């Protein structure tokens with residue numbers, strides 16, 4: 001197991017997790033249930049993304065960095081079907097597969 005990414009925004013981490021899974025990399029979230037979503041007064045703890053196979057960690061980190069740099073250049077969009085936020089580089093919703101409106 002190797003940590004490849006962490007972020008306080010659970011949706012953001014889910015987006016990255018989806019990206020890795022699409023690329024055949026098995027990964028797991030940690031601290032998911034401690035994320036600040038909706039819990040007022042709790043300190044926000046970054047959600048961590050761990051790759052099961054350490055030999056894939058380098059590829060995973062490269063994918064994450066590519067994703068983040070592309071996402072920064074495109075604006076996020078909200079899924080018209082399930083209202084999830086998607087990174088701008090996603091052509092379809094990571095959660096339900098719907099296309100942007």
Ligand SMILES: [Zn+2]
Pocket residue numbers: 079080081082083084093094095096097098
């Ligand atoms: Zn959706």
